[in-house]
Amino acid sequence: MKTTYVVKEFKFEAAHYLPNYEGACANMHGHSYKLQVAVSGSIEKNGMVLDFAELKKIVNMLIIQHLDHVCLNEVPKFFGFPVDMPTAENMVVWMAERLTIPLQREGAKLAFVKLWETDTSFAMQIADEAEEANGDSCTESLPKEKDYGNELLNVHSIFESISGEAGFFQQGSWCAFIRLQGCNLRCPWCDTKDSQAQAPKNSYSAFTTISNILKEVKQKQVLITGGEPLLQSKTLSLIKALLAAGKDVQVETNGTFPIPMDPEFDACRWVVDYKSPSAKTDKLFTAVPWDEIPCNVVIKFVIASQADWRHALSKMTASYFPKRRARPVFILSVIPNEEVSYDLVMKSIQKDYLHLLGHIIFSMQVHKAMGVA
Numbered sequence: 001m002k003t004t005y006v007v008k009e010f011k012f013e014a015a016h017y018l019p020n021y022e023g024a025c026a027n028m029h030g031h032s033y034k035l036q037v038a039v040s041g042s043i044e045k046n047g048m049v050l051d052f053a054e055l056k057k058i059v060n061m062l063i064i065q066h067l068d069h070v071c072l073n074e075v076p077k078f079f080g081f082p083v084d085m086p087t088a089e090n091m092v093v094w095m096a097e098r099l100t101i102p103l104q105r106e107g108a109k110l111a112f113v114k115l116w117e118t119d120t121s122f123a124m125q126i127a128d129e130a131e132e133a134n135g136d137s138c139t140e141s142l143p144k145e146k147d148y149g150n151e152l153l154n155v156h157s158i159f160e161s162i163s164g165e166a167g168f169f170q171q172g173s174w175c176a177f178i179r180l181q182g183c184n185l186r187c188p189w190c191d192t193k194d195s196q197a198q199a200p201k202n203s204y205s206a207f208t209t210i211s212n213i214l215k216e217v218k219q220k221q222v223l224i225t226g227g228e229p230l231l232q233s234k235t236l237s238l239i240k241a242l243l244a245a246g247k248d249v250q251v252e253t254n255g256t257f258p259i260p261m262d263p264e265f266d267a268c269r270w271v272v273d274y275k276s277p278s279a280k281t282d283k284l285f286t287a288v289p290w291d292e293i294p295c296n297v298v299i300k301f302v303i304a305s306q307a308d309w310r311h312a313l314s315k316m317t318a319s320y321f322p323k324r325r326a327r328p329v330f331i332l333s334v335i336p337n338e339e340v341s342y343d344l345v346m347k348s349i350q351k352d353y354l355h356l357l358g359h360i361i362f363s364m365q366v367h368k369a370m371g372v373a
Contacts, residue, residue, distance in 0.1 A: 005111055006049045007038040008056060012064050016072035016086045028071070031117050035063070035095070038111035039103055040127075050108040058106070062098045062207055076157075080212040088115050088123035096125040102152065102207075151234045152207045154181040156195040156227060158216045162370070166331045166363035167298060168250050168269035169221055176219040180235065183228040185254055187279045189302060189335065195227040210234070210241050222247045230257035239268050256283040259297065270297045271331070274315060276308035290318070293329055298361075300331040305339050309348070316356055329359045 015030040037059050041049040066075060072086035080097070082090035096113045103110050109127060116122040156179040163169040183196040190196065222242050229235045230253050242249045243264075250269040253259070259270050272287045279302070288297055301312040316330055334342050342362060349356055 002042075003040050004043055004049050005038055005040050006052070006055065006108075007036055008052055008059070010035040010037070010056075010059055010064055012068035014067050014070055014072050018085060018087065019073075033067075034116040034122075035059075036112075036114040037095075037099065038113075039108040040111040041108045044107070050103070050106055054106060055103075055108075058099065058102050062102060063095055080208065080215070088117045088121070091115055092123045092125040096127075100127075151210050151237045153210065153213065153232055153234050153238060154207050155179070155213065156181040156192075158213065160219060162366065163221070163223060164366045164370075165271075165333065166300075166361045167252075167271040168296075169223065169248075171363075171366050173221060174219060175221040175223045176217045178213060178217070178222065178224045178238070180224065180226045180229050180232060182231045183226055183254070184231055184256060185228065185275070185279070185281050185283060187254075187275070187281070189278075189304065192227070210238050213238065214241060214245060217242070217247065220246070220248055221250075223250050223252065225252040228254050228257070230259075236260060236265075240264060243267050253287065254283075255285045255287045255299075256281075257286065259287050259294075261294070266296060268296065271300055272297055273300050273302070274312075276302055276304070276311050278302075278304040278308050290315075298329060298331055300333060300363075302333050302335065303340055303345060304335040304337065309340055309345060313348075313353065316359070317353065330356075331361045331363050333363045333365070 012033050012035070013030065014033060015028055017028045018025045020026070037055065039050050039055065043049055066081075072081070072091075073083050075081040075083055075086075081094055092113045092115045095115070096110060099113065100110050111127050112124055114122055114124045157177075158179070159177050160174065161177060163171055163173050163175045165171065169175060179192065179195055181195055181197075183190075186196060224235065224238070229251055235251075239249055239251065248269075249267070250271060252271045252273075254273045255275060259265075259272070270287075274285050275281050275283065288294060293299065299315075301308070301315070303309050303312060312330075312332065332345060334340055334345055336342065342364075346362070349360070
């Protein structure tokens with residue numbers, strides 16, 4: 001069957017400078033870039049190799065939205081972008097690596113990427129060379145028998161800070177944070193609302209490979225948060241890759257998705273929200289069986305009202321505590337206001353629910369008290 005090529009052009013504006021270059025390009029300057037992306041394949045029953053609209057969507061999502069009207073030397077590193085030397089040659093290699101796998105999933109093969117820096121000068125990456133580079137880069141630092149490197153996640157940000165809330169990591173200890181994009185809830189007390197939308201309009205979120213994420217994570221303690229991490233199925237591959245790399249992994253999840261019970265996830269720790277009435281959601285708690293909460297799971301209640309407190313008490317008193325449980329099962333995070341306070345909650349437990357005390361951690365957001373992001 002004959003091969004047919006489909007080509008689409010894109011334009012974007014960007015600035016850059018070339019460090020250690022002897023010439024005018026060592027200074028900050030700009031270009032009106034023109035990009036051509038070509039795919040190949042057989043013509044399907046719908047008369048297309050790949051819908052132009054789908055090709056446009058993929059290229060805009062993975063390439064254009066991150067490079068248009070930015071300084072190329074300042075693109076976030078977890079994209080894998082060649083910020084140290086953003087030449088047209090390095091850029092087309094990066095573009096081809098990012099596009100190869102997503103296009104394959106749409107049934108098309110990347111043919112070439114061509115990037116014009118000026119009207120008379122362009123760099124080009126051919127498909128076979130791109131696939132070879134993609135395979136090399138994506139398996140780096142990953143276990144050979146488990147190639148998760150090509151899998152894509154929508155990442156809001158990767159950063160380092162203190163573990164500000166109670167969980168399996170000691171509060172105040174230093175962690176690497178992987179904040180994933182997208183959430184199925186809209187809780188009123190969420191302090192990262194820009195991570196809720198699955199397709200945000202800002203330029204900081206990105207679909208990037210697990211391989212690139214692992215390259216950016218330098219700390220042993222890794223906290224995966226969101227958004228809602230389990231909204232993305234590839235989060236489980238990320239957890240496996242981090243565990244295989246020797247990381248200690250804790251995941252913060254909102255409780256509306258089942259936690260995997262497979263043995264390969266036993267080393268992962270989970271801090272699971274049980275949404276209280278003030279969360280104003282009709283989503284059900286489905287994370288774990290309530291009759292026996294696993295030892296690698298703690299349940300967090302946010303208490304912002306008397307109704308929240310009554311709800312938390314009813315759930316905690318209905319839970320079964322296995323004798324083998326060596327650590328507390330519940331976290332109480334109180335948002336002090338006219339209705340509730342830590343003092344009120346503690347006195348209530350001491351008066352009528354003493355048997356719960358050994359299963360509770362009282363928590364506050366230490367990072368906020370310290371003024372740390």
